[in-house]
């Protein structure tokens with residue numbers, strides 16, 4: 001049964017709960033807090049949210065160096081002000097009770113996302129809008145776990161969130177115009193350019209980016225070039241800021257595997273989505289990219 005909101009979703013979004021404080025959740029939290037929203041970030045343990053808090057402060061440190069180059073007092077004041085808009089906790093159900101908007105940025109797994117949203121749906125007020133930051137899972141499949149299809153959409157941010165200027169705003173057929181407008185306004189309020197896309201696999205960016213990145217992996221698997229040379233080629237020959245292997249490590253090889261496995265399941269005969277032994281091997285070895293200290297390349301462990 002779908003319970004419709006009274007009409008309050010036309011109100012501007014002031015309080016935001018972000019579930020998942022990894023690469024994306026912490027970035028989204030940072031830009032939401034920096035634009036004056038009251039933000040609660042949730043993850044599975046105190047240790048994880050503490051790590052997220054430290055990473056947000058580090059990222060803010062980079063922002064203030066540019067914003068106030070020669071004024072360390074202004075830098076500290078700005079960081080303290082942004083951090084005062086943020087609270088971090090481990091209870092998602094509690095966090096959504098006062099939220100105008102819930103943004104989910106947890107692991108790229110449909111069952112885990114559905115289970116989360118199903119419990120949040122019971123706890124959040126009727127006016128609360130739900131959005132997923134999924135890279136590749138149909139929004140309608142995630143939304144089906146709730147009774148608020150008219151207040152559900154996709155808000156797809158890009159990594160690193162404080163730097164990348166785009167948000168894809170996704171609507172499913174049931175998404176109300178009020179919800180869509182509120183999501184679009186939120187994207188703009190956090191300083192991003194928004195584009196609209198239907199609920200198609202990968203939306204706009206990933207529908208083009210995922211096959212490109214997987215082709216790069218297959219090229220290396222065939223022994224045609226090394227990751228290093230592919231990266232140099234795409235940076236110097238095509239003007240990309242990172243080559244596909246640097247970008248894969250930056251995104252996270254586990255996330256990349258979740259995406260490609262999900263698409264392969266949906267379209268088993270599409271060669272663009274075929275699996276990669278090399279990617280599977282690295283993930284099985286715990287080599288997830290920058291976040292684990294090694295992926296296609298080694299990194300300094302922090």
Ligand SMILES: CCCCCCCC(=O)CC(=O)SCCNC(=O)CCNC(=O)[C@H](O)C(C)(C)COP(=O)(O)OP(=O)(O)OC[C@H]1O[C@@H](n2cnc3c(N)ncnc32)[C@H](O)[C@@H]1OP(=O)(O)O
Nearest residue numbers: 059062066135158159160162163210213241242251256259
């Ligand atoms: C098979 C499946 C695979 C698909 C996966 C799907 C994943 C998704 O769903 C969608 C995605 O997000 S795809 C990834 C999209 N992101 C990219 O393509 C990033 C490409 N890389 C870059 O733009 C730059 O290398 C980058 C900006 C990262 C770094 O730039 P530089 O190399 O020039 O390095 P810096 O000089 O350190 O940084 C440039 C400016 O940015 C600031 N900055 C960087 N990271 C920051 C951060 N985390 N927080 C705050 N500020 C940050 C940095 O301070 C610097 O600022 P300026 O000094 O003002 O230029």
Ligand SMILES: NC(=O)C1=CN([C@@H]2O[C@H](COP(=O)(O)OP(=O)(O)OC[C@H]3O[C@@H](n4cnc5c(N)ncnc54)[C@H](O)[C@@H]3O)[C@@H](O)[C@H]2O)C=CC1
Nearest residue numbers: 020021022023024025043044105106107108134135159251
């Ligand atoms: N990594 C990337 O470049 C991008 C990823 N995305 C999407 O954003 C989402 C998150 O990705 P990342 O931040 O990269 O992953 P991540 O692995 O860095 O962080 C995920 C976080 O979610 C937490 N988590 C898992 N289950 C949870 C639960 N039930 N409740 C609360 N927290 C939970 C984990 O502890 C972890 O901290 C995924 O859907 C991914 O596809 C979207 C754009 C870019």
